Amino acid sequence: MSHFGRSGPPDIKDTFSLLVLNITFRTTADDLFPFFDKYGKVVDIFIPRDRRTGESRGFAFVRYKYADEAQKAVDRLDGRIVDGREITVQFAKYGPNAERIHKGRIAETFPRSRGRSRSHSPRRRYRDDSRDRDYRRRSRSRSYDRYESDRYRGRERDYRRRSRSRSASPDYRRGRSRGRYDDGRRNLSRSRSIDSASPTRHTPSPKRSLSPHVTPSPPRGGSQDRRSREERSPSQSISPRGRSAGSRSPSLHKSDADD
């Protein structure tokens, strides 16, 4: 998959995972490798991808062999511009080897004293609901069932946080953060919006009254019946086509145009 060069978890015996956030959607593990490899021995790099589309989710996991190197990478790569985007590097909290890190000395010996205090308010996830529903519908594979139940516990935790995130809206931060850019872009957008904001052009056609095919005629209609038959039975389309012999609709168009 999107691994560094292996299938599945390589060796989680003495590795420390780092969570890299804010990376571009096109950034791959190979792109992050040189950045992290420069500060230590990178064991593996994993980038979670979407199950449906298969695209990057915007974050990656970098596994280091030693904690000091990992910390160094966090301190050096956190906030760096990668692929035109400022990435956020921090120690992975939740994960298969989170226990090791938690009971280890990483969390205590290497506190995130970066002072960055980035987005510390988790709002919500984008998957779960849609994916969960998708899997529920096709719950014919028991293999996936096991997978689902595995992360079900994780979902419970998120569900609680989501409830209290009701007060805050993700739009608030975005609007303030992109104040400058939003201003310029919004102006442009609005200009075009106003330009094309003329849905009042209904152009009422008086011909509607004399339109024969618009009037609710009974199922025994003449022209309507013919057209319907044409679409219903393409095999018989040879009939009207032969009569047409030209290229456009004969009687119908003529009657309307001639008036």
Added chain:
DNA sequence: GTTGAGCGTT
């Protein structure tokens, strides 16, 4: 061709 808070695979 799109999006932008967050936590992971065989």
